[in-house]
Structures are given as structure tokens and as C-alpha cells.
Amino acid sequence: SQQGEEDPQALSIQEGENATMNCSYKTSINNLQWYRQNSGRGLVHLILIRSNEREKHSGRLRVTLDTSKKSSSLLITASRAADTASYFCATAQGGSEKLVFGKGTKLTVNP
Amino acid sequence: NAGVTQTPKFRVLKTGQSMTLLCAQDMNHEYMYWYRQDPGMGLRLIHYSVGEGTTAKGEVPDGYNVSRLKKQNFLLGLESAAPSQTSVYFCASSYRGELFFGEGSRLTVL
Numbered sequence: 001s002q003q004g005e006e007d008p009q010a011l012s013i014q015e016g017e018n019a020t021m022n023c024s025y026k027t028s029i030n031n032l033q034w035y036r037q038n039s040g041r042g043l044v045h046l047i048l049i050r051s052n053e054r055e056k057h058s059g060r061l062r063v064t065l066d067t068s069k070k071s072s073s074l075l076i077t078a079s080r081a082a083d084t085a086s087y088f089c090a091t092a093q094g095g096s097e098k099l100v101f102g103k104g105t106k107l108t109v110n111p
Numbered sequence: 112n113a114g115v116t117q118t119p120k121f122r123v124l125k126t127g128q129s130m131t132l133l134c135a136q137d138m139n140h141e142y143m144y145w146y147r148q149d150p151g152m153g154l155r156l157i158h159y160s161v162g163e164g165t166t167a168k169g170e171v172p173d174g175y176n177v178s179r180l181k182k183q184n185f186l187l188g189l190e191s192a193a194p195s196q197t198s199v200y201f202c203a204s205s206y207r208g209e210l211f212f213g214e215g216s217r218l219t220v221l
Contacts, residue, residue, distance in 0.1 A: 030207060032209075033208070041214060041215070042115075042201055042212035042214045042215055042217075043154075043201070043203075043210070043212045044212070045209045045210060048208060048209060053167050085127075088153065088154070090210075092208060097161060097206075097208070098144075098156060098159060099144075099203065099208075100156065100208055101146075101153050101154040101155075102153055103151065103152065103153035104153055
């Protein structure tokens with residue numbers, strides 16, 4: 001069964017606005033990752049946050065992790081049309097090397 | 112670097128036919144995975160391998176077999192294809208927990 005669940009399922013914003021996507025998961029994790037998928041392409045790794053970290057930045061991306069609430073958020077600041085894609089969170093449980101993905105948030109950034 | 116390469120990219124099968132999807136990676140990664148992606152379902156893990164000669168079941172293994180005879184290759188087989196196996200299949204390899212994906216193989220079973 002799916003471990004992570006993204007919210008919202010779809011998000012449409014204007015260029016320049018910020019986009020926030022959330023991910024909730026069910027069991028304890030080693031780390032949580034965010035991936036991006038452009039239409040018809042494979043997934044690309046964006047950022048990994050470990051269970052002992054609370055916040056991480058990479059360029060225009062900011063990820064937070066709240067292990068007490070079993071949730072994470074991905075913030076994309078100053079969005080661009082090129083950010084249009086689906087975004088997935090993925091979690092690794094315990095000592096497992098298996099990554100379990102959520103169903104994704106489809107982001108549309110309108111020019 | 113080619114990264115992760117999947118072949119074929121597209122395939123149409125009739126129910127009951129068999130086929131093999133090939134995944135090749137040139138990054139010397141130990142871990143490799145096969146996922147399927149269906150609309151509204153996200154990615155689901157079919158099988159994975161933690162090294163040459165090893166395989167393990169994922170979330171949805173039924174109807175599929177895999178082999179990892181060489182470290183760089185991970186094969187996914189469908190012995191008797193069913194319409195429910197119509198999907199986009201993604202192979203990935205991993206390093207320090209980060210997955211590197213291929214571009215996908217779109218399979219249609221009629």
C-alpha cells in the first residue's frame with residue numbers, strides 16, 4: 001500500500017507565486033525524498049531530508065519534515081512555467097532500501 | 112554517461128504473450144528496482160535487487176519475474192501478459208538512497 005500521500009492532488013498557480021505541496025506518511029522513516037516528473041519522462045531526484053533534520057534548502061526548493069506529525073512539505077518559491085510537473089514524495093522505512101512513493105501532486109504554473 | 116537505459120520504450124502485446132523489459136545502468140550501482148506507474152496510483156514497486164544474483168519481491172510482484180545475472184542489468188519478464196499489466200514501467204538504480212530513473216517503457220496489453 002502507498003506510504004506517502006501528497007496533498008493537494010493538483011495545484012494551479014501563476015508564474016512568480018510560491019507552490020506548497022504536502023506529504024503525509026504512516027510509519028517511521030529513515031529519510032523522505034522528493035522527486036519531480038515531467039510529462040512522459042522518468043522521475044528526477046530533487047532533495048532528500050533525513051529523519052533527524054527539520055528543514056533543508058536547495059535553490060528555490062525548501063523542504064520541511066515533522067516526524068511527530070509524520071508529514072513533510074515542499075515549497076517552490078518564485079515558480080516558473082518550467083516547474084510544471086508532477087511532484088512525488090517517497091519514504092524509506094527502517095533499514096530498508098525500498099522507496100515507497102505517494103500518488104503525486106500535479107503542479108501547473110501558468111505564464 | 113547514459114545513466115539508466117530501458118528497452119524497449121514502447122511495446123504492444125496480445126493477452127498471453129510473453130516479453131522481457133531490459134534495464135541497464137552504467138553507474139556501478141548495487142541496488143536496482145522495477146516500478147509500474149498507473150494513472151491515479153503513483154509508482155508501485157514490483158521487484159528489486161540489492162546486488163548481482165539477488166532479487167526480492169516488492170509491493171505488486173504477481174505476474175512478473177526478474178533476474179539480475181549481471182550487476183549492470185536488471186530484467187523484468189512477463190510470462191503471460193494480461194490487460195491489467197498495461198502500464199508504464201520504470202527501472203531505477205540507487206546510490207546512498209537516491210534513485211536514478213530510466214525514461215520508462217510503455218506497455219499495452221490487448
